[in-house]
Amino acid sequence: MTINKTIPVNGKVRSTFPKIMELRKQPKSIAIQNYLIEKLEPERYNHVLSVQETAVALAMLHNADVQKVSLAALLHDVVKWMSDEQLYAAVSQYKIELDPIEKNMPALLHAIVGVKHAIDLFEITDLDILEAIRCHTTGNTSMGTIAKLIYVADFVEPTRDYIEAAQVRKIAEKDLNQAVHHVALSKIKFLLQKGSIIHPNTIHTYNSTLATITEKNNMLSKIN
């Protein structure tokens, strides 16, 4: 895909091009990219690169670890090539305990199996990276900065064509917790409209970020 040479952040334009190219030339990144090129459909691979570009740009803005963010972004959909049957077989092979909702929602399984693949195939042991892969679909109340960046970047990356993507991206440039809240809110609205089951972690993510935002607003109103 054509990489964004400049990504506007906070009203300024910061070039992420050299940093992205440097990250993509690292041996572990090359191994992951080669695997993804072989396994994923081109459209999915483009999405992964776009998540990486977005997550790295936001990480630079929020002073997060770009190395971790880059690897987490490259790996977040690492088993998205698997069919539902293959995902359930992998769950069984890895002896993963699913909760009742996960058992009935194969769309959630690629995040769970992806963690095992990242460990087995690419020797990823960093807990921040593994958490980001694990939480990127439903979110979680305990998400650290790397996981939040991937959760948001997966939703707002520029190839996403829904209107909320651009809106939440602007929010993410200023306030990562607000962005996480809006991603959870958008996912809940979407799932309600579809009449789908909503995983509790998505609702917990919505509630916990709302509490953080309310607390922050209350503090600000006391100061002003």
Ligand SMILES: [Fe+2]
């Ligand atoms: Fe995913």
Ligand SMILES: [Fe+2]
């Ligand atoms: Fe994704």
